[in-house]
Amino acid sequence: MPAEHGPLLDAGAGGGWGTRLATRTLPEAHVLALEPSPVLRAVLLSRAAADADCDRVTVGGDDLLSARLPERLGGAPLANLIGHFSPEERDRLRGLLAARLAPGAFAMVNLAEPVEPALVERTRMTDLRIGLRTYTGWAEASPAGPDRITWRMTYEVHEGERLIGRDEVAYTWWTLTGDGLRSEAGRHGLAVAPHGPADAGLFLVGPDVGA
Ligand SMILES: C[S@@+](CC[C@H](N)C(=O)[O-])C[C@H]1O[C@@H](n2cnc3c(N)ncnc32)[C@H](O)[C@@H]1O
Numbered sequence: 080m081p082a083e084h085g086p087l088l089d090a091g092a093g094g095g096w097g098t099r100l101a102t103r104t105l106p107e108a109h110v111l112a113l114e115p116s117p118v119l120r121a122v123l124l125s126r127a128a129a130d131a132d133c134d135r136v137t138v139g140g141d142d143l144l145s146a147r148l149p150e151r152l153g154g155a156p157l158a159n160l161i162g163h164f165s166p167e168e169r170d171r172l173r174g175l176l177a178a179r180l181a182p183g184a185f186a187m188v189n190l191a192e193p194v195e196p197a198l199v200e201r202t203r204m205t206d207l208r209i210g211l212r213t214y215t216g217w218a219e220a221s222p223a224g225p226d227r228i229t230w231r232m233t234y235e236v237h238e239g240e241r242l243i244g245r246d247e248v249a250y251t252w253w254t255l256t257g258d259g260l261r262s263e264a265g266r267h268g269l270a271v272a273p274h275g276p277a278d279a280g281l282f283l284v285g286p287d288v289g290a
Pocket residue numbers: 090091092093094096097113114115116119141142143144157158159160163
């Protein structure tokens with residue numbers, strides 16, 4: 080990303096792994112990392128505070144669509160984010176990017192499976208032992224409409240055989256195919272180019288991507 084033309088917008092930065100990767104990869108880049116979840120934002124801020132490269136990171140808690148953004152962006156890593164936005168919100172997002180991306184700049188978007196509504200059987204997504212405790216995460220999804228699914232996540236903490244805690248979270252995820260992304264982006268004069276290995280579902284979106 081041409082970070083010399085403006086800050087990078089890492090929206091939905093989560094716990095900040097991608098933010099840290101951006102600052103390490105682009106030593107001149109300034110990054111605006113937005114994360115509305117207070118819990119994840121605390122992890123993000125503490126990760127930034129512990130990393131010398133991250134003195135170029137500004138952390139904010141705004142929702143991307145209502146945040147006060149820089150007038151010019153050198154790029155926008157939007158990792159694992161797009162499914163949080165409805166078709167109408169995606170339209171606003173593309174308008175916002177089209178107005179701000181500097182020449183040569185682009186957003187990076189990934190389309191996570193399933194890209195169309197489908198049942199996803201319960202799958203263990205993480206299993207980590209720290210000290211005496213094991214932290215396990217499960218994910219499953221079911222169709223919730225013609226263009227959306229509901230993800231259900233279960234997080235458990237065990238110490239030996241004993242269950243210490245369990246949290247369950249359900250949220251809507253809007254599905255989008257590569258063709259859908261191309262046609263929506265085209266309406267704002269943005270081009271789309273696949274990037275990296277096909278199974279990553281990764282796309283660059285920008286005014287002169289692929290030109
Ligand atoms: C699946 S996580 C991805 C985190 C990180 N980018 C990564 O790839 O590891 C999606 C993140 O987007 C955030 N998010 C959801 N809606 C958002 C919005 N409207 N504006 C900004 N961030 C949002 C969530 O709080 C969550 O941390």
